Amino acid sequence: MFGLSSGPDIVLSYIQNIIYQYLKNRYSLIPVDHKKRPCIYWKKYQYQRATEEEIQRWHTQFNTHNIGIVTGSISQLAVIDVDDIALLPAIKKRVPEIQETTRVKTNRGYHYYFNLNGREVKSTSLLFGYPLELKSNGNYIIAPPSVINDHTYTYEVPLSRISPIPETLISQNNDKTAGKQSAFKMPRYHGTNVDCIKQILRKDLKERERDISLFILYNLLIQNKNAQEYAKNIIEKKNRSIEKPLTEKELKKIYKRQYKYSCSRIREKLSYIICEHCGYHFKGGQLGESNILVKNLRLLPDLNNTQRSIICLLGTVFDGEYPSINRIAKTAKTNSRTVKKALRVLKARHIIDEFHYN
Numbered sequence: 433m434f435g436l437s438s439g440p441d442i443v444l445s446y447i448q449n450i451i452y453q454y455l456k457n458r459y460s461l462i463p464v465d466h467k468k469r470p471c472i473y474w475k476k477y478q479y480q481r482a483t484e485e486e487i488q489r490w491h492t493q494f495n496t497h498n499i500g501i502v503t504g505s506i507s508q509l510a511v512i513d514v515d516d517i518a519l520l521p522a523i524k525k526r527v528p529e530i531q532e533t534t535r536v537k538t539n540r541g542y543h544y545y546f547n548l549n550g551r552e553v554k555s556t557s558l559l560f561g562y563p564l565e566l567k568s569n570g571n572y573i574i575a576p577p578s579v580i581n582d583h584t585y586t587y588e589v590p591l592s593r594i595s596p597i598p599e600t601l602i603s604q605n606n607d608k609t610a611g612k613q614s615a616f617k618m619p620r621y622h623g624t625n626v627d628c629i630k631q632i633l634r635k636d637l638k639e640r641e642r643d644i645s646l647f648i649l650y651n652l653l654i655q656n657k658n659a660q661e662y663a664k665n666i667i668e669k670k671n672r673s674i675e676k677p678l679t680e681k682e683l684k685k686i687y688k689r690q691y692k693y694s695c696s697r698i699r700e701k702l703s704y705i706i707c708e709h710c711g712y713h714f715k716g717g718q719l720g721e722s723n724i725l726v727k728n729l730r731l732l733p734d735l736n737n738t739q740r741s742i743i744c745l746l747g748t749v750f751d752g753e754y755p756s757i758n759r760i761a762k763t764a765k766t767n768s769r770t771v772k773k774a775l776r777v778l779k780a781r782h783i784i785d786e787f788h789y790n
Contacts, residue, residue: 447497450577451499458508459481459507460477460478460501460502461482462474462477462572463490463494463496463499464496464498464500464578465496466581468580470500471493474572477506478504480506497577499578500572500574503555503568503573504567504571505548505569510553511566512559512564512565513538513541513565513567514544515565516541516563519562522562523562526600527544527600530544532593533589533594534594535587535588536575536587536588537585538583539585542588543573545591546597546601549596549597553566554568555567555569555570555571557633563635626656628695629652632645632646632670632702632705637670641702642676642678643686644702645702646670646678647686648693648698648702650664650687652698660687695751724746724747725747728743728783738771739774746760757771757775
């Protein structure tokens with residue numbers, strides 16, 4: 433069984449019981465890492481379930497206890513993902529059933545589980561016009577007892593109390609007049625913890641916000657190591673979801689030049705961006721939970737002075753940004769060769785992402 437290789441028997445028993453319950457419910461499971469990313473190519477598990485033997489092998493192979501449940505038809509599961517708890521009163525009014533069904537405390541808000549019972553609902557990132565995700569086909573959720581950013585996902589209302597999918601969600605989901613943006617699905621991209629990307633993607637952009645928002649979004653996607661064609665594809669999908677989309681000629685202007693946006697510049701240009709939702713930023717003298725310094729404090733004594741200095745720069749001066757090696761070297765008042773050597777060590781120790789700081 434998918435369990436801990438060491439530790440108290442009570443913890444091992446707890447994890448085994450939860451996994452047993454998932455398999456009993458015929459949920460399709462996948463392994464995920466501490467950044468919520470699948471450890472495997474997971475698409476096929478939308479159509480077939482992993483065996484118990486596969487799940488055991490994943491635990492050993494990836495050394496993770498984090499679990500993902502593939503939502504939709506394969507698991508007969510749909511989940512409302514509420515990241516912004518300020519929206520809870522509105523969603524409870526629309527879907528009062530969430531107060532009774534299975535509820536999981538996530539690291540930001542809540543997951544509300546519903547049994548599909550053979551019904552069909554589509555995934556959406558704009559449920560009832562709010563920035564709320566309904567996860568069904570083509571998605572997965574992080575499930576207990578996973579640990580993300582030192583938060584353990586736990587059931588506040590158990591799986592045994594899962595409710596059938598409410599008719600309200602079925603009718604809203606199938607309503608063709610509910611707005612074009614309900615069809616927009618959040619894409620996969622590098623830099624998934626850069627929350628301003630998510631906020632732009634989820635925003636119902638008004639006419640006055642379109643140009644600058646899409647321009648910044650495109651540049652952020654490029655900045656986060658997405659290929660130009662892939663970034664353009666995301667922009668085009670987002671543009672089609674807007675009530676008054678840009679013309680082809682207007683879109684071409686967005687792609688003409690690349691610009692590296694810093695956090696302060698984004699806040700200046702896009703007033704709707706809420707930095708408090710981002711796990712990275714060094715703001716008000718406080719470090720976010722995904723800040724590189726916070727995540728690697730225990731490793732600092734094992735590093736040399738140059739490596740520690742670079743981590744401090746990345747966690748404060750460059751927090752939320754991915755500067756070039758030359759820019760780091762200039763700020764640190766050292767040469768690029770020294771910086772490159774230090775970054776190579778930090779990548780090898782998985783302290784920084786291999787896709788960045790090139």
